[in-house]
Amino acid sequence: MPLEGQDLYYRYGNGPWVLAGVNIAIKSGEVVGLIGSSGYGKTTLGRILAGYEQPHRGTVKLNGSLLPRRGYNPVQLVFQHPEKAINPRWRMQDTLYEGERPDAAIVQSLGIQQAWLKRWPNELSGGELQRFCVARALTQKTRFLIADEMTTMLDAVTQAQIWHVVLYFARKYDMGVLVVSHEKNLIQRICSRVVHLADLNSKQPGRISCISV
Numbered sequence: 694m695p696l697e698g699q700d701l702y703y704r705y706g707n708g709p710w711v712l713a714g715v716n717i718a719i720k721s722g723e724v725v726g727l728i729g730s731s732g733y734g735k736t737t738l739g740r741i742l743a744g745y746e747q748p749h750r751g752t753v754k755l756n757g758s759l760l761p762r763r764g765y766n767p768v769q770l771v772f773q774h775p776e777k778a779i780n781p782r783w784r785m786q787d788t789l790y791e792g793e794r795p796d797a798a799i800v801q802s803l804g805i806q807q808a809w810l811k812r813w814p815n816e817l818s819g820g821e822l823q824r825f826c827v828a829r830a831l832t833q834k835t836r837f838l839i840a841d842e843m844t845t846m847l848d849a850v851t852q853a854q855i856w857h858v859v860l861y862f863a864r865k866y867d868m869g870v871l872v873v874s875h876e877k878n879l880i881q882r883i884c885s886r887v888v889h890l891a892d893l894n895s896k897q898p899g900r901i902s903c904i905s906v
């Protein structure tokens with residue numbers, strides 16, 4: 694069940710093309726690193742692959758079909774800022790169980806304490822909040838995880854704990870992972886393959902003034 698972005702084009706407003714003819718495919722169970730200079734479009738590509746943005750041209754397909762527009766999203770995205778991904782008006786237990794219910798064992802192995810479930814988001818640290826975002830994304834209906842600088846703001850021990858759980862889950866359920874990161878050590882350690890965004894753009898982004906879409 695591959696996740697494929699085919700001939701993707703994207704730009705913000707009338708700005709330069711950020712993605713121009715990008716092709717990427719990730720297989721089930723694969724852990725792929727996505728690297729590239731700052732501002733090159735890695736986050737944009739991750740958001741498109743997770744269905745948060747529609748490309749101006751090209752398609753994203755999961756196992757040959759377009760991503761579902763409703764219901765549970767099998768391509769989950771976890772990014773760097775958990776406080777932006779969590780409803781400040783919900784207690785943590787409501788956030789955790791908002792969609793599919795993650796396994797209790799996963800919640801526990803991510804170090805989420807029972808007492809945190811009753812708290813509000815502003816009563817937890819960034820690292821504690823991020824554990825909830827990861828747990829929420831790891832349900833058995835998730836086929837791919839886009840991890841966009843997911844553990845960048847965490848200390849090394851917490852980072853290792855979270856990746857240990859994510860990689861265990863990926864192996865167990867054959868979930869594919871796209872790791873967007875500037876941390877070379879992390880990428881080298883956990884990814885079986887690394888792609889550079891510059892190599893995925895079949896055209897030169899930012900230099901194209903006219904593309905018919």
Ligand SMILES: Nc1ncnc2c1ncn2[C@@H]1O[C@H](COP(=O)(O)OP(=O)(O)OP(=O)(O)O)[C@@H](O)[C@H]1O
Binds near residue numbers: 705708729730735737
């Ligand atoms: N909402 C937006 N409106 C306009 N331009 C944007 C918007 N979001 C991103 N951009 C621009 O699109 C380009 C790609 O941004 P993106 O965040 O995808 O890059 P990135 O490779 O993830 O960068 P970084 O490594 O710094 O996180 C950048 O030039 C950025 O300034």
